[in-house]
Amino acid sequence: MCIDTQSNPESTTYPSTEKQKDLGKVLVDELQHMGVTDAHLDEFGYVYATIPANTDKPNVPVICFCSHMDTSPDCSGEGVKPIIHKNYRGQDLVLPDDPSQILRMSEHPDLKNQIGNDIITASGTTLLGADNKAGVAEIMDACYQLINNPEIKHGIIKILFTPDEEIGRGVDKVDIKKLGAYAAYTIDGESAGNMENETFSADGAKLIINGVSTHPGFAKGKMESALKIASIIVTMLPYELSPENTEGMEGFIHPVGIQGHVEDASIDFIIRAFDEEYTVRYANELRKLADEVLEDFPGSSYELQVKEQYRNMKVVLDQHPEIVEYGMEAIKRAGLDAKLCSIRGGTDGSRLSFMGLPCPNIFAGEHAFHGKQEWVSVQDMQKAVETILHLCTVWEERA
Incomplete structure (x- = not known):
């Protein structure tokens, strides 16, 4: 059975x-x-x-x-x-x-x-x-x-x-x-x-992006697509901190879901490290990357929510x-x-x-x-x- x-x-x-x-x-x-x-x-x-x-x-x-x-x-x-x-x-x-x-x-x-x-x-x-x-x-x-x-x-x-x-x-x-x-x-x-x-010590993280929505026919110089911003951030994640490039005692940042529209989008991540100190460092890496990307989108903003999942x-x-x-x-x-x-x-x-x-x-x-x-x-x-x-x-x- x-x-x-x-x-x-x-x-x-x-x-x-x-x-x-x-x-x-x-x-x-x-x-x-x-x-x-x-x-x-x-x-x-x-x-x-x-x-x-x-x-x-x-x-x-x-x-x-x-x-x-x-x-x-x-x-x-x-x-x-x-x-x-x-x-x-x-x-x-x-x-x-x-x-x-x-x-x-x-x-x-x-x-x-x-x-x-x-x-x-x-x-x-x-x-x-x-x-x-x-x-x-x-x-x-x-x-x-x-x-x-x-x-x-x-x-x-x-x-x-x-x-x-x-x-x-x-x-x-x-x-x-x-x-x-x-x-x-x-x-x-x-x-x-x-x-x-x-x-691992494990955290979940959600990056929420607020973009600028306008009619696409009149969007030049105005629209800032939250979905495209999210895509750029995922593309720019450091490869050396990806699960497909880590092993042994190395930790990682891993995007597990992305959803959204022009006005708002979110990316779900899991953060893993054997040393709890590194889960904090990796969350800061995400903040640093988001800050860098959003410099090119002055009308947009983001929020990073981090939640503890389990510890070593x-x-x-x-x-x-x-x-x-x-x-x-x-x-x-x-x-x-x-x-x-x-x-x-x-x-x-x-x-x-x-x-x-x-x-x-x-x-x-x-x-x-x-x-x-x-x-x-x-x-x-x-x-x-x-x-x-x-x-x-x-x-x-x-x-």
């Missing part, structure tokens, strides 16, 4: 699409059948559940595992047809419903680590939804293992499945008090063995080093080379960390997110389940 859970950035409801609750209801039903009696779906589309402690130790911190149920609005999630390519041997994977969609090892280098594994893709016309349904499935499997294997000792385990992460609203309505956890881990990362303790979770996680340390230990116990990484993006954990719930991100095995060539391997998903179980054990042992 494939449930379309695509979120909608244009919606003002919570969740942004009611169909996300369809998956939430299924998850609640499955958790309750496992014996997780308090599993429930709230009005905002969040799934909460608790696995009681089974240890005699009284002071084991409560930990939470979190994944998001929605899929990206960038690519269709309707009618997904998953395909399992068993015993991958390095060949090109042609997706049958659109043979132009081909997974090649040269373009997906992580496939080099998947020889002999079973690769799951969609059929070529939709995304797969591994981001983040792989994480959801892994947490659900871990719940089953904890309930049916009481020899795995653990403290209280909280489960949280969120809507609308892909549109930046994943924790807008989360009830931190209800969770009552000391630490959390999102299961929403890429390559097996990776753990992410650092994200490393600032919080560095205050609680054991949370990352235990995660790395769990990955090693799963038989993997543990690698601590930065992510050129954000997760629910970015905002949860600043809401009082420190939350790094652990691999789910997802690759090529938000597109028709998205893939995940069965074996990497199994390793993610093992990592979750080991994490529960490590927290119990170290209490």
Whole structure:
């Protein structure tokens, strides 16, 4: 059964699409059948559940595992047809419903680590939804293992499945008090063995331009088209600060939408940098560029609105080093080379960390997110389940 859970950035409801609750209801039903009696779906589309402690130790911190149920609005999630390519041997994977969609090892280098594994893709016309349904499935499997294997000792385990992460609203309505956890881990990362303790700091910016409108037949020397001014500004953005020319720890300014008319126009930007100081610098770069362009349009004016979106979770996680340390230990116990990484993006954990719930991100095995060539391997998903179980054990042992 494939449930379309695509979120909608244009919606003002919570969740942004009611169909996300369809998956939430299924998850609640499955958790309750496992014996997780308090599993429930709230009005905002969040799934909460608790696995009681089974240890005699009284002071084991409560930990939470979190994944998001929605899929990206960038690519269709309707009618997904998953395909399992068993015993991958390095060949090109042609997706049958659109043979132009081909997974090649040269373009997906992580496939080099998947020889002999079973690769799951969609059929070529939709995304797969591994981001983040792989994480959801892994947490659900871990719940089953904890309930049916009481020899795995653990403290209280909280489960949280969120809507609308892909549109930046994943924790807008989360009830931190209800969770009552000391630490959390999102299961929403890429390559097996990776753990992410650092994200971008992120702002959204809107540049509003007020031009001068006149009848185009009598516009000479009078008209100052706001739409053309906006176009000039986009054209003059510094290439060295564009996402297509940055990598690693480099930040960027990225125009994501432009609309308007002669009299007024607006440009929406996202600003990203690992150091919060640079988000301020990049906003000032936009002001400087707008000032420069509008020197040639004396009758026009602009306003730049900047809104904080999320901040680098490393600032919080560095205050609680054991949370990352235990995660790395769990990955090693799963038989993997543990690698601590930065992510050129954000997760629910970015905002949860600043809401009082420190939350790094652990691999789910997802690759090529938000597109028709998205893939995940069965074996990497199994390793993610093992990592979750080991994490529960490590927290119990170290209490």
